Amino acid sequence: MASAAAVVTLNVGGELFQTTTATLSRAGASSPLASLGASTPSAPYFLDADPRLFARLLSFLRHGRLLLGGAPPPSAALLAEARRFALDGALLASLSRASAFAPLELRPSALLPLTGRAAPSAMSVCASPKHPASIVAAHGGVVTCFDAALATRASVLTPLPAVDSLVAVSPALALAGASDFPGVHLCRFSDDAPSAAAAPDVLSWPDSPSATVLSMAASGAPSAPCLFASFESARRTSSAIVVFDLNSMSPVAEIGRKEVYGADVEAAIPATKLGWLGEHNLLLAAGSHSSPGGVVGDIRLWDIRASATVPVWEVREKEDCFADVAGSDTLSALFKVGASSGEVFMTDLRRLDNGGGIGLEPWVCIGDGQRAAAAASSRRKVGNGCRIECYCNWVFVARGAYVEVWSQIELAPEAGGKKVMKRNWVGSGPSIEVGNGEEVAKEKAKIVSWAFGGSRMALARADKRSVEVWDSDPAAIYANP
Template sequence: MASAAAVVTLNVGGELFQTTTVTLSRAGASSPLASLGPSSPSDPHFLDGDPRLFARLLSFLRHGRLLAPPPPSAALLAEARHFALDGALLASLSPASAFSPLSLRPSALLPLTGRVSPSAVAVCPSPPHPASLAVAHGGVVTCFDAALATRTSVLTPLPAVDSLVAVSPELALAGARDFPGVHLCRFSDDAPAAAPEVLSWPGSPSATVLSMAATSASGAPSAPWLFASFESARRNSSAVVAFDLNSLSPVAEIGRKEVFGADIEAAIPATKLGWLGEHNLLLAAGSHSSPSGVVGDIRLWDIRASTTVPVWEVRENEDCFADVAASDTLSALFKVGAASGEVFMADLRRLGNGDGIGLETWVCIGDAQRAAAAVSSRRKEGNGCRIDCYCNWVFVARGADVEVWSQVELAPEAGGKKVMKRNWVGSGPSLEVAGDEESIKEKAKIVSWAFGGSRMALARADKRSVEVWDSAPAEICANT
């Protein structure tokens, strides 16, 4: 308990608040709040501010997160700037609308305990929560609060976590290949330090979780839902299972596939899932490598209409995808070719009505000639590439660097149509100097990433830390 000498009484817009110097110090050295000393109710510090907004900011400083809706508003963010909160705090309150990929800059390097490098990162969706961060390293999942000031760790029974979804600041879900179930990690103060709860595929006690995706609170028939891809222990069947996260019970089995005879490609499990809330579509994609090359399936499901027949599907065996993603705001699918490493786009608005396959052929938004040459020579330039969509942008991880594609409208004299243009996050492809050494080394490969609020989080190979990049507005950058 704080001593009486550490208690601070504040008069904010005519309303009295009491807190401690420790709580106010979390606002950061640049904030006038951090310099306020102890004061009594008879002689409080006066602050010119909105008491309703200040009450939320004070709660945020106490707990490192907003405990209740509504989500951070422009007025709350303006109040936080008024009191010059630390840049990391401001960035954690910033909504996705403040995200600017070309303004992303490294803002924090979060060290992890133990000797295992991170294998998966996830950012809590915002709104309604500020963007807290979950990181899997070995069998441990660590959650950092939105301000990146405190952390809580949960030990799972998994030797290594491959898939991670952050549902809220108090809950993450973890899965691993060749180990059964989706493991719940609870980070509340009264939760146990282990993850005993497991979501399993009905009728298959031993299953493999390959990929997970979660809907938003308003984006599913029985919201919120978690979609998890499973493969049976004998690898002779696969399915995507939907779980109701309120009851933690399975509610639907989607696209069950069985192996027939020697055709092991008949039941390729989904290794990438994505939820398109505006379109009410589930993306499920998986690939299989064989002596004849890489074969992959991409399916789109309208689970309101059918859980057995997709609204669109395609099997790829020529420049099959290394990774695939879907964008609600751009109404498009994107992929990185496994052979070419180039980026391709397909317009969701060209889906057929009632007759199934109506999506046009992929359009290369990169170098089409280079892509064709790579396919004909059977190169594998897309190996290890990742692709993801956030807000109005498409991100591609190539080794250690991140490129970003944005949609721009050409001038009327150039036709006025919209095209995708490429740029680089940060300084782009480059080398880094190792501390004060004169030797130069390549940056480590990106193994996982996540986006939320105004942030991007990166995990790199053989690094026992996580990079946090913020695209903070100018007012925030001035305080970092």
């Protein structure tokens, strides 16, 4: 067997390339590249392929990501070349575009073990035309980044006891926060993040440096990338959303500052869920408060161009307060899971008016409306622990160990041509253990955190010290170039 550091010389379409067997092995066991041993310039392996495309694939194997610079996402020709060399499913998925994401073709493809004894508490996926889908996971006070090919990892030890909120800015930089420790902490995985080179190690709310972070979201706008961080003061007497410029890592604005007076806690519920709707230029901020009288929640939409003190829309939730809420740019809608009913509701962002409201009854149940009403009246808590997230044209809901996906379909013209939401089940992806020649399905634990990017879904389960990676079927990727 060739040494892991053995040099391999390749003649690709008349051009010579030199690499190592270790680099080629990252293509996966099913790839013919992984089986190539040492060779010399006088006797290279010959590959009848386009040298320009092969150079990009070889660069990907070396770095774990495409060095795109300002180039567009990977072309169909590059994806076809990757398939030709039978790169493993995880590598194909990392090369694919978000537009090729096929939710009903998601399959568990990798299990990434984490060091230490702590289970993952927060997840984030970095995926953009410049940054293929690397996965970042927080476990205890450690933040670990897996490269796009899932071949290498890098870890940073933070001073945080446990990370509650995590945002992957690039494969070289992530931002972490905890509800019991002040500030947003920068996690640098390499020196390839020039914007963070001279930045402080901790970003804080200028008016309250000891404030803790409850939630974070990034805008992702290429021209002016921003971080939104929801802060609460150490004494829990005030809260605000602070906007940081990710180029300079400095605070540039404050949104929705609240003060708590006396025992009126519900008057200043801080945002524990943030989301950025770039197409609508809206910031989604939601938070809830549990008391003996039940759960009360606030959902607000902010247009930061118009006002930093008055939201464009606000609703106070009491009857069936949300367990989780998310917004979709492509569907122009907000979605929530009822804490009492566990049913999914939506409201149309296009119904926003200049008066700052959608209506007295903004939510429409797209699940079982009768069951939702019965659960709300009986104050059951079927939806507790459910999570909801929007990605591309789909809405995902985590129910215990299972994942369901909602997609928008258009009715036939004779039915009015209306669009409705349809529920599908992705399932839990039970692991298969082979023992005594038999296959045994092992039930999986509850999903506690997840993230989406590229053609991937990454999730963490309760008490499991690993990251579960789901990828779209490669056949589905190439069926939609």
